[in-house]
Amino acid sequence: MRNSNFFGSDKKKIHFFGEYHMFHKTKVNRAVVAVMTATIAASTAGLVTAEGMLEEIVVTATKKSASMQDIPIAVQAMTEETLEEQNVTSFEDYVKYLPSVNAGGRGPGQNEIYIRGAAVDAINISVAESQGSAPNVALYLDEQPVTAGGRNLDVYITDMERIEVLPGPQGTLYGASSQAGTVRLITNKPVIDEFAASLSAGYSSTAGGEDSNKVEAMINIPLIEGKLAVRAAVYTDNKGGYIDNVEGTFTANPALNPAYPGNSVDFAEGHIFGNGTVVGEGGVTIPVNYTTATSSGLVEDDFNDVSYQGMRLGAKYLINDDWSALIQFTQQSLKTQGVFDYDESLGDLKVARFTEDSLEDEFTQFAWTLEGRAGALDLVYTGAYLDREVSQRLDYTGYSNIGAYIPGYQCEYLTGPYYHGLDIGQANYSWDPTLSGNTGVIECGNPANNFNAENENTRMTHEFRVSTDPEASLRFTGGVFYEDAEILHIGNFNYLGPAEAGFTPIDINLNSSLDDADANARGLVSPATQFRNDNHRNEEQIAVFGELSYDISETLTVAASARYYDLEYGFTGYGAWRYGNRPLFTDDNDPTNDVIPNVTGGRDYAQKFNVLQPISTTDTITKFTVTWTPNEDLLMYVTSSEGYRPPGFNRGAAQKGTYDGTDCVDVAANPSNGFPGYCLPYKFDSDTLENLELGWKMTMMDGDMRLNGAVYRIDWKDIQVSQFDSQNISIFTIVDNGGDAEITGIEMDMVWAASDNLTIFGAMSYNETELVRVDPGFSFVVQDEGRPLPLTPEFQGNLRARYSWDMAGGMEAYWQLGGKYSDKALNSIVDTPTEPNTMQDSYVIMDASAGVTTDAGWGVEMYVSNLTDERAQLHINRQDFLERTTTNRPRTIGMRFNYDFN
Incomplete structure (x- = not known):
């Protein structure tokens, strides 16, 4: 529920940050605010009232409230009205409308955000919490960073004041993961002395799929006049499926996984x-x-x-004329079945999955803010606590055609004495038909596998800020930020073949080397679990930041900002496996004679990375800006900024034992595994991004058009790249610094009030990306120099027209038509013989709607999303080691109803 008028035709003032902002009735102000670096409609679009007046958009991109057109920073702000007009409810909706923003992933709550082409490819979701890199784009829910690698917090867009996108490094004000930009979800807060309530409902039908329905409600209640108000929003949205799980088969293929024994095995005399x-x-x-x-x-x-399904509750209290307090509680449950990527070789929107796919993603957030004035200073203290729990099951059968050791689990294979404890001499480590069943055949069992994750992510943040008079010629904003975050991750890799063969279960209590491991769970697990990650990642940081601005003259301003940070990262827990625990020489007539080995192998990461714990990173990053405003219709700025991303550990580097002071493990030490001589680092380093940007914000055509934009040059060094290749590198996923890239781009957004009834919104981005250096040691994973970065269309653009007119009886009608175009894009930076990267096709998506609103507060709208039923290749991925295509929802026809009780 977005409050105010559900369909964007409110004739009242629009409320931002508890104040009303409205321009005077001049021709300049009848223009529409431009900003839409994002939208089939206008991402940052301003609001045009029925009187043809331009509503000012107030943003907090600089950590204080300011008009978007008055700050020297690229901001794309989807206002509350824009969100309504484009029927935005979830992550996939608003990302679609932002041409500077792209995403890689495979469904709700399983994406990474990329801005201005600084993209690689999302890490495999099964190890995102265990080992994945921090994202290079920060996601905020109000004042708290809620960034998570591989798993964006998919907050439902209801009663949302706006979404701000801040492209380019924002590290001085927003910290570590703001390397390439920041996305901020800003909720509506309680409004003092104003009763408001609204209810909306929607129903839609998807071509070839199931129907969907939703209900949203909001209420704002003053409790103490001039002092206290509360606000609540609740919602439920059920989106029907559109991908079919069809009947299919899967057989392990020795041609794809040479670790299998082939069609037969020769044994010498x-x-x-x-x-x-x-x-x-x-x-x-x-x-x-x-x-x-x-x-x-x-x-x-x-x-x-x-x-x-979820709710948000908030209360705001005015302590006195200078101070106020705000508390908010948010709770949401996201549940999915199936998958959101399909197998194009099986047909349109069809896939064959061999084990269950499901996701439960729940979070709660408590947030509080105290703000006020002390003399000439504005002071803000804000804090929040986030608790997010994820439970996921996914089909992992494709691993059978890539895992170097999986044949040893599925087939009759005799391992060494460490596992079976028997003295049977030269027969160790060999295929062996005598272990069970028919002694004349080597049996390879059920190749179906699945992965089960249980994750908990907690994050406590505190920030104190101080700002001087924003009208003074010398201005300062600064503060202190503290964060304590941890991830508790259990990842069970379940192989059905060994379970059906009677393997004994993992039990880390049998392994003395794991006695002191930092475990989230101990003891027995599912009989199908052959490998388990039980990891604890913690990150603690403190940062001091500040920005100083000085007006040299009425038209020229210089600003400098810096952030000093001290960040510590720790990684503990264990990896455990059972291997070779197949029942040996089983006797169906007398099971007491069966030999059933019971051994659990493993490694304790606190011990393996003993000297390296914790990784400590201390540095200072800077930003400099020069702003020129020759007149009130033009602002130009030049910015130089930088951002960073934290380092991390590689679990696989511990394979030779405890860290011994060397920088890496030379996997060529075991050439029989086919390792290419790659030196696997115990830890991967931070990558850095430097940006030089020229931007402008202008009003044209006597105020009937606004055009904002920026050109930029980005140098991205030591890019963190992840890869899993157990055949040639490591039995675990690794992350390494793969090389450097350059990005040159331009982004623009426009709003044009073509007439009193017709408004045109447009936005575009053009990015020329190039990988200019590849680390020679990692070149067998990373694509060649000279190629573009992945998930970045060279050109993206969108255009939307909205026409409204008055009708009899206080009614207003409108129609809207919009379209988005995206160029082709590479799908991954990884390019190997077994996982070659590929080009995703260009696509066009069209949306249309028409509706009526009334002075009585109700509205109705008919809409068609994906008018041409385009099947966009949003992300071609190999997360399950089989190629799948994440796509958009097919053509959907729906109706929305709204009633405003004001």
Whole structure:
């Protein structure tokens, strides 16, 4: 529920930050605010009232309230009215309308945000919490950073004041993960002495899919006149599925995974099998039998359902004329079934999944703010506590065609004495048909696998800011920021073949080296769990920041800002596995004779990274800006800024034992594994981004048009790149600094009041990206120099027209038509023989709507999303080691109703 008029035709003043801001009735002010670096409509679009007046947009991009047109920073602000007009409810909706912003991922709550082309590819979701890099774009919910690698906090867009996008490094004011930009979700706050309430409902039908429905409500109640008000918003949104899980089969393929034994195995004369049998003269050839998995038990049409349910409560108290206090509580539950990427080889919107796919993503946030004045200073203290819990199951069957050790679990394979504890000599580490079943065949069991994650992310933040008089020629804003964040992650990798073969379960209590491990859970787990990550990541930082601005003259201003930060990152917990715990020489007639090894291997990361814990990063980053305002219709600025991203650990680097003072593990030390001589670092370093930007904000055509934009040059050094390649590098996912890139781009947004009835919104971005250096040691993973960065269309643009007119009886009608175009884009920076990157097609998406509103407070709208039923390739990924395409929702026709009780 977005409050005010649901369909964007409110004839009243629009409320921002508890104050009314409205320009005088001049021709200049009848123009529409431009800003739409984001929108099929206008991302940062201003509001045009029925009287043709331009509403000022107040933003807090500089950590204090200011008119968007008066600050020397690129800001794309989707206002409350814009969000309504474009029916934005979730992450996928608002990202679609922001041409400077892209995302990589595979469904609700499983994306990473990229701005201005600074993109790589999202880390595999199964290890995002365990080991993934921090994102390079910060996501804020009001005053708190809620950034999470691989898992954007997918906040439902209801009763939202605006969404601000701040492109380019914002590190001096917003910290570590604001390397390439910041996205801020800013909620409506309680309004003193104003009763307001609204109710809205919607219903829609998706072509070839299931129907969807939603209900939202908001109420703002003054409790003590002039002192206290409370506000509540509640919502439920059920989005029907549109992807079919069809019947399919999967068989392990030795051609794709050479670790499998092939179609048969030759044993030389004299070879001794595990049961003591000696191969006779001339040797013997044993055939291999591969079990085929089927998805028949999970076949379902339109199986990717989504539901958002939640609430937000807030209270604002005016302590006195100078001080106020605000508290807010937000709770949301996001649940999904199925997947949101499909297999193009199986047909349109079809996929074959062999185990369950589901997600439950819940969060609560408590936030509080105290602000006021002390003499000539504005003071703000704000804090928040976030608790997010994620439970996910996903099909991991594709791992069977990439895992270097998976054949040892699925097939009859005799491992060494560490695992089976038997003295059977030369038969160790070999395929062996005598272990169970038919001794004349090597059996490879069920190749279906699944992954089950249980994550908890908690984050406590505090920030104190002070600002001087914004009208003074010398101005200062500064403060102190503190954050304490931790991730508790349990990731169970479940292989069905070993479970069906009777492997014993993992039990870390059997492994003395894990006795002191920092475990979130101990003891027995599912019989199918062959590998477990049980990790604890914690990050603590304190930062001091400030920005000083000075008006050299009435038209020229210089500003300098800096941020000093001290960040500590720790990584503890364990990785545990069972391998070779297959029942040996089983006797169906007398199971007491069966040999069932029971060994759990593992590593304690606190011990393996002993000397390196914690990683401590201390530095100062800066930003400089020169602003020129020759007249009230033009502002130009030049900015030089920089951003950074924290370092982290590589679990796989501990494979040779405890850290011994060297910088990396030379995997060539074991050439029999086919490792290419890659030196795997114990920790990967920060990557940095430097930006030089020229921007402008102008009013044209006697105030009937506004045009904002910026050109920029970005140098991105030591890019963090993740990869999983157990055949050639490591049994674990690794992250390393892969190289450097350059980005040259331009972004513009425009709003044109073509007439009293017609408003045109437009926005575009053009990014020329190039990988200019590849680390020679990592070149077998990273694509060649000279190629573009992934997930970045060279050109993106959108255009929207909205026409409204008065009708009899106090009614107003409107229609709206918009479209977005996106160039083709590369899907990943990783380019290997087994995982070649590919180009995603260009696409056009069209939306249309028409509706009526009345002075009585009600409105109704008919809309069509994805008018041409375009199947956009939003992200071609290999997260499950099989190529899938994340796409947009098919053509959807719907109706929305709204009633404003004001």
